[in-house]
Amino acid sequence: MPSDTRQKVMRHIDIVGQLQPALHQPQHAPLPTEVDNAHYRAYMRTSHDVGGEPDVTIQWHEKEEEQWELNTYVTCECLAWRGVWNAEERRRRQNVDLGQTQYLGLPYYGRWLLSAARIMVDKQHITLTELMNKIEEVKNRHE
């Protein structure tokens, strides 16, 4: 195990602790009776439905697509071609199922890639064990 693993773990825990909660009010681990209908609706909202919400200004970045992004797109289209998902299931998975924190925090094609990996596991085309081992193998190749 690399000597800096513990350091990475501690940094991860620190960053996770800084992620914004979905509701910007003290609401950590509420009692069931504290979640009223309005709050329940807020929690159930699909994370891509952001129209009209107050937010900070986001800077527009003009950006060429990178090779890994194009590869990701083609991979997702191949999954559709082979009947693993349709475009709407793909959108559900990459815009909603991954949750608000990942939806707002990860790059666009990062979400495509994650949803492609996820559906391969969900629909039992590969096992999570196989995926973990492959990621670890590739990671080691680059270290």
Added chain:
Amino acid sequence: MSRGHHAEKATGKGDPQCFKGEASAPKFKVGDRVRIRDLPDIFYTRCQVYTRGAEGVVTVVTHESPAPEDEAWDNVDKPEWFYIVRFKQKELWPEYPDVYENDTLQTEFSERWLESA
């Protein structure tokens, strides 16, 4: 159904064209005033929350397709009509400036989200 059924169905036709003729007669026509229903928000939809309860006018009866709430789980056997609805921006956003009162916004809904206004 075979594993590639969606791609097979759309080959040579396109999607949503491949669902043409599968929905029952459209309930609304161009010019109809409609209100967006406030159905439960649960798991998935493409009906924007800011349109719920707002009234607008049908501008286009667009196409037939399974609703996103169905298609997102590969339930594609009940296509319905889709409509483009035009809203006054003032209707959607209470604080929209009066000076731009003619501004409008158009967006798309499957039939289940509409009721006569």
